[in-house]
Structure formats: structure tokens, C-alpha cells
Amino acid sequence: MTGFRDLRHNHDFTVLWVGQTVSELGTRVSMFVFPLVTYAVTGSALLAGIAGGLELLGTAIALLPGGLLADRVHRRRVMRGAAGLGVLLYASLVVAGVLGALTVPHLFVVGVLTGMCAGVFAPAEMSAVRAVVPREQLPTALSQQQARQHVAGLVGGPLGGALYSVTRWFPFLFDALTFAVSWVMLGRIRTDLAPAARPDDADDADAVRRRARDDVAEGFRFQWSRPFFRTMMAWGMCSNLVINALFTAATVRLIQAGFAPWSIGLVETAAGVCGVLGALAAPRIIQRTPTGVLTVVVAWSFVPLLVPLVFWNNPAVVMLSLSTGVFLNPAGNAGIGSYKMSITPPEIVGRVQATGQFLSWSTMPLAPVLGGALLAVLGGPAAMAALVVLCALVALIPTLSRTVRSVPRPSEWAQATTDEAPAVELAVA
Structure with missing residues (x-):
């Protein structure tokens, strides 16, 4: 536990970790609820199963482009952009739910796009961790991330079920709020998260020609x-x-x-x-x-x-x-x-x-x-x-x-x- 206490003094890592802990909990809630809402709307077990895997599909699609962005664009902008888009996507489900207009295509599109946001976010977050955490504290930092994932997985299902019991769209409101918390917390990071300069980036013409x-x-x-x-x-x-x-x-x-x-x-x-x-x-x-x-x-x-x-x-x-x-x-x-x-x-x-x-x-x-x-x-x-x-x-x-x-x-x-x-x-x- 000593390593965890040491990292508390690292302001930027704490801000990043807290924001993503909240956001990951919201994501697990939504992943649990997507199949439930889809089945309630359609009565189809097949469509419910598909809904459960769309977030992972979107993440896989976006990982490689996300890695490219993490090495070419300011990491804080990438992460805040993904978090902000998550707010808008889940807010759209809340509005549709309030109006009684939730549809399966809407759910599927949001599932894939939020997964893509996660795929873009993940490489930028790892690059940011590398920037804000000293080498000797990297194992502790990644251990905390592992703890975050397991806690979210443990709590996400029961919490999602409780929120779903209130009304179908309430879990999506919760997830939109968690993305908003992440967006705010990311703005408090002080470290310069600009990508490291490359030798071939000194010449703008050469940099532009890189594919x-x-x-x-x-x-x-x-x-x-x-x-x-x-x-x-x-x-x-x-x-x-x-x-x-x-x-x-x-x-x-x-x-x-x-x-x-x-x-x-x-x-x-x-x-x-x-x-x-x-x-x-x-x-x-x-x-x-x-x-x-x-x-x-x-x-x-x-x-x-x-x-x-x-x-x-x-x-x-x-x-x-x-x-x-x-x-x-x-x-x-x-x-x-x-x-x-x-x-x-x-x-x-x-x-x-x-x-x-x-x-x-x-x-x-x-x-x-x-x-x-x-x-x-x-x-x-x-x-x-x-x-x-x-x-x-x-x-x-x-x-x-x-x-x-x-x-x-x-x-x-x-x-x-x-x-x-x-x-x-x-x-x-």
C-alpha cells in the first residue's frame, strides 16, 4: 500500500485516475444495461446479445487510429474530445428515453460510437500516464488502473440494475454525468501532454508527407x-x-x-x-x-x-x-x-x-x-x-x-x- 500512498502526491495522476474511475464505472453500468434495454424494446435475445458486444467492437475498431492520435495530437485534447462526445451520445439516449422514442438502431449506434471513444481514449491515457508518472512509480500507477477496472466490473452490474429499475434511460443519464466528470477532471491536468517531438517532425513538409x-x-x-x-x-x-x-x-x-x-x-x-x-x-x-x-x-x-x-x-x-x-x-x-x-x-x-x-x-x-x-x-x-x-x-x-x-x-x-x-x-x- 506504500506505493498507493506515494501516488497521492502526484496531482495529475490523481486527477486522471479519479476522472477515469468515475467514467469507467458509468461505462460498465451502460454495458450491463444495453442488452436489457434492447431486449425490453425488441423481445429478441439475439439483438440483446449483439447490443452487449457493440462497445467492445467499437473499441477494437478505434484502437489503432487512437494510437496514432496519441502520438500526433495533444493527449489532453484527445481525451477531453472523447469524453465530451461520450456526454453527447449518452445524453441523446436520455432525451430519446424521456420522449419514449428509444430505438434499437439508436442504441446500436451509440454503443459502437462510445466504444470508439474508448478506443481513442485508451492510448492517449496510457501516454499521459507515462508523462505524469515517474518511471519508478509506473507499476503502482498501472496497479491502480487494474483496481479501477475490477471495482467497476464488480459494482457496475448491480448499480446498473438498480438504476434500470427506476426507468430505462436512467443508467444512460448516469453515464453521461460520469463522462462529464471525466471531462472536467481532465481539464485540471497541469503537465504538458503534447506528444514528444520526432526528428522528422522538425521539417513541416516532411511531417505533412508522412502517411x-x-x-x-x-x-x-x-x-x-x-x-x-x-x-x-x-x-x-x-x-x-x-x-x-x-x-x-x-x-x-x-x-x-x-x-x-x-x-x-x-x-x-x-x-x-x-x-x-x-x-x-x-x-x-x-x-x-x-x-x-x-x-x-x-x-x-x-x-x-x-x-x-x-x-x-x-x-x-x-x-x-x-x-x-x-x-x-x-x-x-x-x-x-x-x-x-x-x-x-x-x-x-x-x-x-x-x-x-x-x-x-x-x-x-x-x-x-x-x-x-x-x-x-x-x-x-x-x-x-x-x-x-x-x-x-x-x-x-x-x-x-x-x-x-x-x-x-x-x-x-x-x-x-x-x-x-x-x-x-x-x-x-
């Missing part, structure tokens, strides 16, 4: 040319696929067995609580453990915990296994994420963050398909056994990489950054 496609490709080239970043890209894509398939398969298997919905819901609640606790413990874990070792441990953490699911299909067993596995995730995400930020040149940090997140998310839509297919083809126990094997194979990706294993503690990152060129080019062992 956006080449700028976006630079983020990919930077990561692909370095074994460390290549390994993390591959691991992120495979890990998101398998872990999300695991959660899907475990949940569907409980539904097939006829367990009460409230008992199945406790699995997600327990995972959220463990995620919050893990985020609180993350700074201490990160500071005391070499980041490479921590990454490998996190990669393997789910493997032994999944073994009981092969033999028992019970909410209590699933809750214990999955929530325990979630506990280390915030430390792993914050540790390796802050190291990646610390060794990325400031002038391309937005694009590198955006491309990494885009690739990691690219496999997530396939996760429910994989989990459901394994259950349908193999049955419950065999599907869980297959997922255990897949988790072990995915864990080998960072384990076999010398560039990952050799990442030191945060206190030694400065030296690692000085030696970055030879260190990053080490081959996979």
Missing part, C-alpha cells in the same frame, strides 16, 4: 523487430483466447448442470473481489519480484488451479479455482505493462500500446466459440482437461523466452533501459 498508414505500421514494426515484444504479443493473444474460453466453458457447464443462477453469479463476484485484492497487493508483489519471474508465474498460475475442474463441476469449486487464478493477474499485467512502457520511446508509446492491445483483444471473440465447441465435442471433464493442456502450452511462451525471464525488478529497470538494444535483441532460448 497515417506508415505511422500505424511503425508501432507494429517496433514490436515485431524485438523478441521481447514479439513474445508478449503472442502470449497476450493466446492467453486471452484460452483464459476467456475457460471462463465460458466453466460457466456453461454449470448452467448445463442446472445450478441456480445466483450461485453461478457468485463465480463472477468472487473473481471481481479477488481482482480488487490482487490489485491492492500488486505494487508490493511487483517491487519484490523480478518482473520476468512474475510474468512466468502468472502464466502458469491457472494450470494447477484448473485440475479440480476436470473432476468436479460445482459452483464452489469453480469459484475457488478461477478467483484464485485471477488474484495474480493485476500484478502480472501492471508489472510487465509498466516495463513495456518504460522501454518504449516516448514518441511512439501511444501506437505501441494500441497495437499491443488490439492484437491481444483480437482473439477474444473466438473464446466463447472455443469454450463452447470443446464442451459440445468432448463433454465437460474432457473439455476442462483440454483447457488445462492449452493453458500449459500457452504458459510455455513466456517461459521459454530468455528476454522475458531476464526482466529485472523495477528498481533495476533504468539500467535495463540503458542496455535495451542488446538486451531486447536476445533470442528465445
Whole structure:
């Protein structure tokens, strides 16, 4: 907790974090309510399911352009522009709700566009964190962001349900207000968030001739040319696929067995609580453990915990296994994420963050398909056994990489950054 106390003295990070904590809570409320409103309007489970995924679709679409903007436009303007557009979009749903004119096309358009706002906002926010937080406090800063996400996920559903019970459009009013709070808080940031100057930006004519496609490709080239970043890209894509398939398969298997919905819901609640606790413990874990070792441990953490699911299909067993596995995730995400930020040149940090997140998310839509297919083809126990094997194979990706294993503690990152060129080019062992 010492790291969290230290960051309280960082005015700009506190302002950024508070604003986005409020905004993220509003977003989770809306994501929970979109399917409910759509089903109430149409009676279609299919359309309700589509509504639930539109925000994520919009985010994925906008991530790469968002990374480009974060490295080319003043970050505060980008973030305030996205927050201001969020206010207008959700206000439009409030007006439609008050007038009794809420329609599915309107809901779908707002879902996609607010997701695009999030996709534009995220790389600019990460670039801003890099600018306002000293290198040694990056792990704590990203741990706080992990805590924010888990708290919003834990509270967003119940709060959304309570607001929805008042009237259909009330959750959208709440989200519009949270975007407004974010817009106001962003205006209080004192640090200059202008993008770092590039050597080729000195000549305006050359800068004008640079094409956006080449700028976006630079983020990919930077990561692909370095074994460390290549390994993390591959691991992120495979890990998101398998872990999300695991959660899907475990949940569907409980539904097939006829367990009460409230008992199945406790699995997600327990995972959220463990995620919050893990985020609180993350700074201490990160500071005391070499980041490479921590990454490998996190990669393997789910493997032994999944073994009981092969033999028992019970909410209590699933809750214990999955929530325990979630506990280390915030430390792993914050540790390796802050190291990646610390060794990325400031002038391309937005694009590198955006491309990494885009690739990691690219496999997530396939996760429910994989989990459901394994259950349908193999049955419950065999599907869980297959997922255990897949988790072990995915864990080998960072384990076999010398560039990952050799990442030191945060206190030694400065030296690692000085030696970055030879260190990053080490081959996979």
C-alpha cells in the first residue's frame, strides 16, 4: 500500500485516475444495461446479445487510429474530445428515453460510437500516464488502473440494475454525468501532454508527407523487430483466447448442470473481489519480484488451479479455482505493462500500446466459440482437461523466452533501459 500512498502526491495522476474511475464505472453500468434495454424494446435475445458486444467492437475498431492520435495530437485534447462526445451520445439516449422514442438502431449506434471513444481514449491515457508518472512509480500507477477496472466490473452490474429499475434511460443519464466528470477532471491536468517531438517532425513538409498508414505500421514494426515484444504479443493473444474460453466453458457447464443462477453469479463476484485484492497487493508483489519471474508465474498460475475442474463441476469449486487464478493477474499485467512502457520511446508509446492491445483483444471473440465447441465435442471433464493442456502450452511462451525471464525488478529497470538494444535483441532460448 506504500506505493498507493506515494501516488497521492502526484496531482495529475490523481486527477486522471479519479476522472477515469468515475467514467469507467458509468461505462460498465451502460454495458450491463444495453442488452436489457434492447431486449425490453425488441423481445429478441439475439439483438440483446449483439447490443452487449457493440462497445467492445467499437473499441477494437478505434484502437489503432487512437494510437496514432496519441502520438500526433495533444493527449489532453484527445481525451477531453472523447469524453465530451461520450456526454453527447449518452445524453441523446436520455432525451430519446424521456420522449419514449428509444430505438434499437439508436442504441446500436451509440454503443459502437462510445466504444470508439474508448478506443481513442485508451492510448492517449496510457501516454499521459507515462508523462505524469515517474518511471519508478509506473507499476503502482498501472496497479491502480487494474483496481479501477475490477471495482467497476464488480459494482457496475448491480448499480446498473438498480438504476434500470427506476426507468430505462436512467443508467444512460448516469453515464453521461460520469463522462462529464471525466471531462472536467481532465481539464485540471497541469503537465504538458503534447506528444514528444520526432526528428522528422522538425521539417513541416516532411511531417505533412508522412502517411497515417506508415505511422500505424511503425508501432507494429517496433514490436515485431524485438523478441521481447514479439513474445508478449503472442502470449497476450493466446492467453486471452484460452483464459476467456475457460471462463465460458466453466460457466456453461454449470448452467448445463442446472445450478441456480445466483450461485453461478457468485463465480463472477468472487473473481471481481479477488481482482480488487490482487490489485491492492500488486505494487508490493511487483517491487519484490523480478518482473520476468512474475510474468512466468502468472502464466502458469491457472494450470494447477484448473485440475479440480476436470473432476468436479460445482459452483464452489469453480469459484475457488478461477478467483484464485485471477488474484495474480493485476500484478502480472501492471508489472510487465509498466516495463513495456518504460522501454518504449516516448514518441511512439501511444501506437505501441494500441497495437499491443488490439492484437491481444483480437482473439477474444473466438473464446466463447472455443469454450463452447470443446464442451459440445468432448463433454465437460474432457473439455476442462483440454483447457488445462492449452493453458500449459500457452504458459510455455513466456517461459521459454530468455528476454522475458531476464526482466529485472523495477528498481533495476533504468539500467535495463540503458542496455535495451542488446538486451531486447536476445533470442528465445
